[in-house]
Amino acid sequence: MASVRPPLQAAKRDPGIRRDLRLGVGALLGVVLIGTLWYHGVEQWPWVEAFYMSVITLTTVGFMEVRSLGDRGRLFTAALILMGVLSIGFMVNRFTEALIQGHFQEEIRRRKWKRQMEALNNHYIVCGFGRIGRQVAQEFQAEGVPFLVIDQSAEAIQVAQELGYIALQGDSTLDATLLAARVQRAEGLIAALSTDAENLYVVLSARTLNPRIRTVARANTEEALQKLQRAGVTHAISPFITGGKRMAAAALRPRVVDFVDGILSGRDRTFYLEEYELVAQECPYVGQTLGAANLRARSGALVVAIRRADGQLIGGPTSDTLLQPGDLLLCMGTAEQLRRLGQLLYPRP
Secondary structure (H helix, E strand, C coil), rough: CCCEECCCHHHCCCCCHHHHHHHHHHHHHHHHHHHHHHHHHHCCHHHHHHHHHHHHHHCCCCCCCCCCCCCHHHHHHHHHHHHHHHHHHHHHHHHHHHHHHHHHHHHHHHHHHHHHHHHHHCEEEEEEECCCHHHHHHHHHHCCCCCCEECCHHHHHHHHHHCCCCCCCCCCCCCHHHHCCCCCCCEEEECCCCCCHHHHHHHHHHHHHHCCCCCEECCCCCCCCHHHHHHCCCCCCCHHHHHHHHHHHHHCCCHHHHHHHHHHHCCCEEEEEEEEECCCCCCCCCCCCCCHHHHHHHCCCCEEEECCCCCCCEEEEEECCCCCCCEEEEEEEEEHHHHHHHHHHCCCC
16 A cells, blocks of 8 residues: 655654643543532532532632532642643643644644645646656646646655645555545646656556546656557657757757747746647537638637647648547637637537
């Protein structure tokens, strides 16, 4: 079974505090019970008066005695006060220590984390919170995409928590960890672990638990790229190969690279790239030409390319290009233009 833990600072938590607080409450209730039994059984007072006398004695409110007491009763009352003071003092001491250690704050964070986990749906799972995983999480946050971070390192989880991410400490190569991350309800998974073997295990486990999940995996070598592709990964990316290509492109076509970077990532973008898949039963424009659909005039977004269901890529489609079921439209525009385009392609009943 995987070791799956919420992102709490275990070093600050003392499981004995909750036990001691319960012990203190139990001791106080026990003292009340002892006092009630004494006043009722020995002093022969009614139950209500016996209980009332015990309470006002322990709370030291200064009220007069319910009934007159002899020396024996007064000695017992004095002992009852001492027992009550000790019980209450113990509780106050442990309660103050719990506040100082942040015990209650941790409990609040734990419950908040649990609610966030239960609310996850159509989210992305980022496995590994190293340099690549942190960049992925940053981009997801900028896009407003729901996601969850998984890492074995308590330090990495603490950093993710401080950044406001939903985090889960555990081994993402194990099914139990992925199940805890609600992989069955996830939209996609990013395998950004340090070794190719771990990324391969994560992809295989995720696809077994959720065959429809979209997977993107890091590969350190070309051989790993091929193995990940054979394992059914949606996209296998080598940071070294991709980084080398981007560096060459930046040297040869710097303005093009700047433009592409500006529409692919960052918080202060003016234009965005988005993809839309055409479903015959949902999209009213399937079977029409691009000119007849008139998407550019209606939304303001530009259809940059179309990828057919068979993998054929049509760059710069013309007005005569036919929209077919399964087409993937790659579109560019502002956030508002792309929102209007989405409403056109997927009208709500």
